[in-house]
Amino acid sequence: MKSWSYRSKDGRPIGVRYAGINDAKILHDGFCDVVSEGQWLPTFISSATVPDWANWIQRASVGSEAILVAEVDSHYAGHLTLQPEEWMASRHVAKLGVIVIKDFRNLGVGRSLMTSAEDVALVKEYEKIVLSTFSDNDLALSLYQSLGYRAIGFRVRHFKMERGYVDEILMEKIIQAV
Ligand SMILES: CC(C)(COP(=O)(O)OP(=O)(O)OC[C@H]1O[C@@H](n2cnc3c(N)ncnc32)[C@H](O)[C@@H]1OP(=O)(O)O)[C@@H](O)C(=O)NCCC(=O)NCCS
Numbered sequence: 455m456k457s458w459s460y461r462s463k464d465g466r467p468i469g470v471r472y473a474g475i476n477d478a479k480i481l482h483d484g485f486c487d488v489v490s491e492g493q494w495l496p497t498f499i500s501s502a503t504v505p506d507w508a509n510w511i512q513r514a515s516v517g518s519e520a521i522l523v524a525e526v527d528s529h530y531a532g533h534l535t536l537q538p539e540e541w542m543a544s545r546h547v548a549k550l551g552v553i554v555i556k557d558f559r560n561l562g563v564g565r566s567l568m569t570s571a572e573d574v575a576l577v578k579e580y581e582k583i584v585l586s587t588f589s590d591n592d593l594a595l596s597l598y599q600s601l602g603y604r605a606i607g608f609r610v611r612h613f614k615m616e617r618g619y620v621d622e623i624l625m626e627k628i629i630q631a632v
Contacts, residue, residue: 458573460566466527468563470570473521473533478508480530481523488553494591495553496613496622518545520574524554524563531558534567536575536583548580564597572629581630588613589621603627 457471473481486500502510514521520536532554539547550571554563575583585603587594599605603625611619 456573458566458570460562460569462526462561462563464561466561468531468561468566469525469528470522470566471525473511473514473523475508475511477521477523477530477533478504478511481511481521481533482507484530484533484555485553487555491556492616494588494594496588496615518548518578518580520571520578522567522570522574524558524567526558526561526563531555531561531563532567534571536571536578536580538580539584546579546581548575548578548583550583550585552585560593564594565601568597568601575629582626582628584624584626586622586624588615589623595623598625601627 455472457469460468460470462468482500482502482504489495489497489500492498510519511521513519518538522534524531524533532552534550534552536548536550538545539549552564552567572583585598587598589608604627605623605625607624609622609624612622613620
């Protein structure tokens with residue numbers, strides 16, 4: 455199965471590959487770690503269990519979904535998910551989610567995952583990728599903009615986080631002109 459190689463800003467190898475069943479626990483734990491920071495994601499607990507992750511990975515290995523894992527020096531650093539929009543008429547649109555765990559941020563891992571995800575999205579015949587982020591997530595916004603995502607809307611006071619109301623910014627990128 456295809457994999458991708460990059461180099462981090464501090465010179466370490468970054469590998470990106472498709473998730474396998476054995477990654478279920480590390481993906482679960484990584485997601486829980488980022489949720490527990492209470493800052494970046496619009497949820498306060500992770501309800502998905504390790505078996506739920508295993509099912510998701512299994513599903514993604516055959517269908518239109520995809521789960522990619524990034525490793526720095528062979529250590530899990532983050533992951534990315536692509537899922538089709540629910541509407542039948544929007545199955546050409548992938549929703550993207552990405553996290554990088556705290557110790558590996560700002561090294562180029564997120565960029566590596568998102569670059570690989572475009573390859574995967576094209577193979578899976580998506581034509582467009584959508585995502586959203588908090589309006590105060592400067593790092594994420596800067597990364598997405600530099601990769602060609604454009605902000606297409608605001609949802610004002612959309613999330614009630616511990617720090618107060620946070621706006622949501624919706625972004626999209628056309629990856630396949632028709
Ligand atoms: C958002 C996230 C996925 C990005 O991954 P990452 O590996 O940290 O990002 P990268 O290192 O690839 O890229 C970060 C870019 O932002 C820039 N940046 C860093 N801090 C910044 C700041 N405060 N303001 C603006 N830009 C900033 C970096 O210079 C870099 O750009 P460059 O590649 O042109 O130098 C990751 O930080 C993360 O998981 N954060 C917590 C969870 C989260 O926010 N998930 C996304 C929810 S939508």
